[in-house]
Amino acid sequence: MDKNIASLSLDLDDKWCYMKIHGDEGWETYPSYLNIVVPRTLKFLEEHDLKITYMVVGQDAALDHNGPILKSIVDAGHEIGNHSFHHESWLHLYTNEEIEADLIQAEEAIEKAVGQRPIGFRGPGFSISYEIASVLAQRGYKYDGSIFPTFIGPFARAYYFMTTKLTPDEKAKRKQLFGTFRDGFRTNTAYPWMKDGRSVMIIPVTTFPILKMPIHISYVLYLSLFHPSLGLFYFDIAMRLCQSLRVRPSLLLHPLDFMGVDDNQPELSFFPAMGMTSEKKVAIVGKALEIMKKYYHIMPMGQFAEKMLSSSTWPVYGIR
Numbered sequence: 001m002d003k004n005i006a007s008l009s010l011d012l013d014d015k016w017c018y019m020k021i022h023g024d025e026g027w028e029t030y031p032s033y034l035n036i037v038v039p040r041t042l043k044f045l046e047e048h049d050l051k052i053t054y055m056v057v058g059q060d061a062a063l064d065h066n067g068p069i070l071k072s073i074v075d076a077g078h079e080i081g082n083h084s085f086h087h088e089s090w091l092h093l094y095t096n097e098e099i100e101a102d103l104i105q106a107e108e109a110i111e112k113a114v115g116q117r118p119i120g121f122r123g124p125g126f127s128i129s130y131e132i133a134s135v136l137a138q139r140g141y142k143y144d145g146s147i148f149p150t151f152i153g154p155f156a157r158a159y160y161f162m163t164t165k166l167t168p169d170e171k172a173k174r175k176q177l178f179g180t181f182r183d184g185f186r187t188n189t190a191y192p193w194m195k196d197g198r199s200v201m202i203i204p205v206t207t208f209p210i211l212k213m214p215i216h217i218s219y220v221l222y223l224s225l226f227h228p229s230l231g232l233f234y235f236d237i238a239m240r241l242c243q244s245l246r247v248r249p250s251l252l253l254h255p256l257d258f259m260g261v262d263d264n265q266p267e268l269s270f271f272p273a274m275g276m277t278s279e280k281k282v283a284i285v286g287k288a289l290e291i292m293k294k295y296y297h298i299m300p301m302g303q304f305a306e307k308m309l310s311s312s313t314w315p316v317y318g319i320r
Contacts, residue, residue: 004243006296007203007304008289009053009081009145010041010253011122014060017087018256018268021125030063036263037255038069042076044258044282048289051077052253053301055122055145058085058106061113074114079300081145082106082118089125092132099135107139120301122146122252126205133202137195143305144193145250147204150212151184184212188247190308201305206249209241215249217257220288221273221281235288239295248308250301251292257285 014034019027045052054073060066062085074080084091085106091099103121111117119142123132128146136144190203208215215238223231242249256271260278268274273281292298299307 004296005248005304005307006292006298007053007250007301008050008253008292008298009055009122009250009301010255011055011083012037012057012060013083013087013124013255014057015265015268017057017124018271020087021089022267022270024267030059031267032060032066033255033259033263033265034060034066034069037258038072040258040278040282041253041255042072042078044286045078046076048286048293050289050298051079051300052298053079053081053120055081055083055120056110056114056118057083057087057124058102058109059087061106061109067113070110070113071115074116079120079302080110080114080116080118081120081122081301082110082141083122084124085109087124089123089127091123091127092129094131096131096135099132100139103135103139119143120145120305133193133200134195137193137198137200140198141200142309143201143203143301145203145205145252145301147183147186147202148207149183149186149188149204150207150214152213188212190248190250190305192309199309201309203250203301203305203308205252206242206247208238209245209247216252217285217288218254218272221257221276221284224284225273225276231284232287232291236291239292243295248304249292249296250304253285258282 014032016027016030056070061070082103085102107117121136121141121144123146126146126148133144186204188204188206188209190201192199193202205216207213215235220231220235223234256268258278258281259265260276260281261274262277
């Protein structure tokens, strides 16, 4: 197998998802920017000759008016993944029955909307547990991309709580949002996980090797606020180090990596780099992904999982 492969995904969190996690009123009306984000990202990916995975929220797929815009993703040749139905970052606190119900509801809504059953999953807020992995295995999923191996999760959560008006009960639900300090000791390397004879490839969101700092594009944009070249310089070093250590990275994008102050989304001003224009952000994202393409052949997560599973004989790990 080609050692220089990588996967790329976009968590298609809609506007209401950010508002819900942030504790803002009005999210229940499902305000959306999919009509802006999806065409913009599809145009961008076509220009950069990339096929990726879009992680779709089931509730969005269940709304009939979103059907055509979500179908355009599949029509453009991209993969669709399951990002849960209700987009609740406390999914890991659900019972097995609640987890399965959420996954099934999302699967059915997504398949009805786009004609493609998802084979991969990422929990909102990187929520993962033994129970979630077990349900994924039982339902025949090929991969999970929920693990975020970084030490900064608690600091990100503290900053997030400072910018919200959440009640103590709402904060308690989100108490493991972005993970714990011990997540920094998790592996950066994809590995298979077995349950009842079924294998699920666990694909962590890659972080800076050894340091375990984030390297996904939102962080690159954040660093670019301090100096125009800083984020891309940092990203280039990370890609070089991944290659030298034989890490096959899996990175993610967010819708707000493609949206800026000119898109007039004041409710989302808490997200990093939202003071930039969309044109400037898209240009930085493009430069970052061209850097990544220098070192790796980028593909959707499903294809990446298949290549990783078939690459060698693997030890069996568990998720706790």
